[in-house]
Amino acid sequence: MTVRLDGTTAAQVASAISEERFRQGSSAVGRVLTLVIIADEATQADAVHAAARAAREHPCRILTAIPRPGHGPAQLDAEITVGGSDGLGELAVLRLRGPLAHHVESVVLPLLVPDAPVVVWWPGTCPSTPAHDPVGALAQRRITDSAENSRPLHLLQALADGYVNGDTDLAWTRITPWRALLASALDEPYDQITSVVVHAPKTNPSAVLLVSWLEGCLKVPVTIKASKGPGITGVDIHTVRGDIIVSRPDGRIAAIARPGMPDREAALPRRSIESLIAEELRRLDPDDIYGEVLERFAAGASSAPKATEPALAKKATAKRSSAKPAAASTPTKK
């Protein structure tokens, strides 16, 4: 059931949530975190839908803040749903009007689940330094989506400059299956790699992050060749004795061809927002690999990558390996 409160305050929203929960006879469900979504009217519905589905895996309180700056007086309007038909925990959609639009944190802070982690997600336009955003500063994890911004590569550059542990971008989460597939492709014995080509639209932020990641792992030149998409359409790994070609022209099935082996296929569908958010909520500690990849991207292909972890497969299993097969854990290299 949805409760509407117009011209309200955060304290009233908080007591409405607990009243509603009480009315339904359930005490607090184990809410493990607060997910704050900062969106505009155009993006909020899809984002809330995705978050609500992700919340089945991670019971949480979802606060959707929609700043609506304007000349009118400051006003807070709220819609509260507790335990809706889709099994959702607690959802509050908050519209902040007038000058209040610039003080989102004042409404969000009193509504955070006590002493639980806070995740902020900007499904659309986002600040270029999320950690300096007043709401971002409250959070352990700040999720941006550079692909949804008008100049994604520009934004990535800015995100890299302002990177703080806990930042993450969905462009990076989108390529987890790609990284897993490539890591497993190199799980088998392979020859010395000379270069790699990634096929993707030129401004695809996921592609540039994949390039940066491959450079870091393989220490060979990695370039992007423009394709029409959708998303990343293929990766060619050039070795001294033939090429390993992974292609995914339709955004669904990847074909893997390598010298002396029969062609193989693997499902590699483009990922839904819901699964991206669910993955992001699975681990709330800093995503160190993303930090390194972003830094290397920003530093540009010319500068020397940090020589820390040489083996691709080892990289892929360190830390954020949730979507990767266990088989990738035994690297072999000729």
Place this chain on the structure above:
Amino acid sequence: MVIFGVTGDLARKKLMPAVYDLANRGLLPPAFALVGFARRDWADQDFAQIVHDSVREHARTEFREDVWNELSKGIRFVMGDFSDNEAFDTLARTVEDLDRVRGTRGNHAFYLSIPPKFFGPVVEQLERSGLSASQNDAWRRVVIEKPFGHDLESARELNDTIGKVFSSGSVFRIDHYLGKETVQNLLALRFANTMFEPIWNANYVDHVQITMAEDIGIGGRAGYYDGIGAARDVIQNHLLQLLALAAMEEPLSFDARDVRIEKEKVLTAIKLPTDLAAHTSRGQYAAGWQGGVQVDGYLQEDGISPTSQTETFAAIKLEIDTRRWAGVPFYLRTGKRLGRRVTELAVVFKRAPHLPFSETDTEELGQNAFVVRVQPDEGVTMRFGSKVPGTQMEVRDVNMDFAYGDSFTESSPEAYERLILDVLLGDPPLFPRHEEVELGWKVLDPILDFWAEQGQPDQYQSGTWGPQSAYDMIARDGRSWRRP
């Protein structure tokens, strides 16, 4: 019952509705009568109308005409000044008359809902007019509210003033923040269970945080608040009482005397940090946005001097020199215009001495905590680590909640109802006696003296969790405040 200062906010919003609620629940004796005393020029009917209106607006239970009609028959009003002998003589006659008409058996309670500076004159008047003297086995009780003085010396003076006329057993000191229900819940939790007591000590407890946060500012109470401040207003009584209840040993019984003895023991064992600058913090709220509303800073409030040094936020670290608590710091904080309205007592446990997991598996695992939520949503939360569903071994904090509201259908009686009932029944176990009040001042006085030399308190933005110095003070010990 005679209420002095009956025109005040507290009397109208809390006391009189509580009287009605008690009557409505059938807990007041039929002989109960209420006399208001104030400077207003009211007749009995006018006063009855005021009571009627405040009951209608603020009572917790539904309004029933029958109950009200019965109750209103015993309502009287006496106009006068505290220096006016004649008014008190009138009061004495009114009370005598009620004794006869209502059959109160000569039992009288005096509720002093007035600033402490008037306690003296009122008590003297009660003695002079013969109101404080009782015949046969009739009782006389007097109820006073915090603040019980503003330092040790004034608290002793206040106690002497009242003690001249009333015996210590008949003085009821009210801390309206700390309902008896809460105190009893806490005692039941600690002493009716076996699973908490074994870990309720320095072997397992890392530290304790006691927080009382308000989201409101001082409102219209500038005259009361300025010069008093957060520490005197809340820490001296409320937070130290919570500390005592959380830290005391098991009392022999829940008799007034036995509980008091244990509380006094633990209050006596409190040790202040030697470096007060490093382990205390005080602040003043600055303008900002709180909960979606734009609010003024303390220094801009009506009736507050722009150079006021009164603190609206106070945090202190205390230790308790007993075997049970040696080395366990107790962090107390309170403030106005903080993030949200909440009072809680959090016992934070030590980390497991060994974790047979990889470091990244437990990176998100915090310290276990046992949190008693005093308000709102009175209840208990336990925080512990649990595996995140999925293929990886990943341990994260989860909260397990118990809410009193869910388990007991009758809503917890308002603190004032319990209080009035206890006064009428003569049941004072959980009210602090003057010994406890004095022990509280002994803890706080050195800190207040130190602060008095420090000039302006640190500013903090309204709607946040206090000044930077509060974060620094706890970070010095390698710990951090919970976000309650």
